Amino acid sequence: MELREEAEDQQRKTDRGRRSRPPRQRRTWRKALKRDWRLYSLLVLPIIFLLIFRYVPMAGNVIAFRRFRPGGSMFGDEWVGLRYVELFINDPTFWRAFWNTVILGGLTLAIVFPLPIILALMFNELRSRRFKRIAQSISYLPHFMSIVIVAGMVLQLTALRGSINQGIQFFGGEAIPFMQLPEWFRSIYVSSEIWQTVGWGTILYLAALTTIDPQLYEAARIDGANRWRQIWHVTLPGIRPTMIVLLILNIGTFMAVGFEKVLLLYNPLLYPTADVISTYLYRVGIISSNFSYATAIGLFEALIGLTLILSANAISRRAVGTSLW
């Protein structure tokens, strides 16, 4: 029974493709449910999950515009308009966090985004497969570590008696209390981000590299292109779609700079450079219980992120014809 319907369905599809007959009436929901109710039953729990744990919190953002009382409704009790928005717009601490977020996000995008491409090209030039495999395995390793472990390592290396300061003292310098000086935080954050993510980031590029047609290299060589020109004219264009997709994704997460990592690494001495929007809203919301105010900040941040990814996607689709959707 199911099978026959499926065959008919297939027939209908090809009919529509050929336009030899006018398409038959579209299958109604009633028919679809009757036929596929077992498949729909598999959807029930996941959809309930998404509704409760993803879409209800989205609706919960309404408390950015309503006064929330602990113990009251999770959607707030009364409308207060843009009160909380005005509050953060006039809040200097918010603006410090905002600019810290933009700077850290911008540095991460500018420095951490291109490095996996370079590393993938470097791996690609290795002739020894064994060496290549071992080097890759090592470079992925930090990706599998808990962020708590990563933070622990950063604190250990930057400690007053840590390896970095030992190196500085070995060359006759003075030990630097890195974790007490705000001017060092950005370098430490970006370096640890490089350490943790670059190796893992090469995977997709290496996969893209294997799909490049070897004949293109052949042709380039016949045209007299040396190794550099081959990389420039064959390899880089070959991985361009992957680069663009990953760039769009990175732009989309621009504002969501490593909240957990910052939270684990920073301390009040570092707030001038380390406090980002998400850590500020964590302190305002969870520690000081100003739920509505923190939600307004969070909503602002999420909307910037959404706008960024939508515009990056649209621009990329227009300009180079590659997009996420």
Next chain:
Amino acid sequence: MFRPSTQGGIKDSRSYTVFRVINAVLIVAICFITLYPFLNVVAQAFSSEAYINSGQVNLIPMGFNVTTFGYVMSDPLFWRNYGNTVVYTVVATAIAMVLTTSFAYALSKRHLKGRAFFIGIAVFTMFFNGGLIPNYILINTLGFKNTIWAIVIPNAISIFNLLVMKAFFENFPEDLEEAAAIDGLTTYGILLRIVLPLSKAVIATMVLFYAVSFWNSWFTAFLYLDQSELYPVTVYLRNLLAAATGGESLGAGMGSGESAQVAANVKAVTMLLTVLPIVCLYPFIQKYFVSGVMLGSVKQ
């Protein structure tokens, strides 16, 4: 390894050879830098406090001792929290697998009416989410605070994993499922008896993806659990780190060097014990992860 390339009569093969030597040296250096923090943790874990205190421990343990391991392991809270991590990881992975597999299987059926809509509402959550505070209020409202449910339920479906599984099921040979349907199996029968047994590779990959992420996670536990006996080991470690940094930044005039150093040593041992399962499994799990990520990227 560094023979000059002879293909196609390239003029600058000499400079290219030089490049390849430099390239290989750089990669060795990168590997060393990547491993250094791990080796440093191991060295500190086996060193005595006095040597760490005077800043002499880099790669080689100084004043070899294993008493710190005994000290950390004699803390009942550590074992309690380690056990919690195991329980949370197993339960959360099981829940996540049930939800993700059934969702992915249903979504992989191209004839399913409303399929695009269901995929859409799932994918949209990748780009927009409720944010910290609404989620926090929701978990409190549901009464999940200080229960295991706050850890194992709210992150049960990773959309990335869902898309990987969906892509896998879409490539599943249709003939096999049709044959099973002719033999009288229902959708459930086909999924449980035909599709899942033949999908061991992708299931193993997804179990690893989820298990590693739950093993490593700390923030949900930090946010929703206030009782130390409920913490996973990551939060135990986080509290050690927080105590140690607090000591370092505040302790300048407090003469608390001693206690801060004990913390440094204990810290290294705790870190080592926390990453141990992952480091031991790493050689086996790594290739699954890599193929999973590539499978996920095929769709793009």
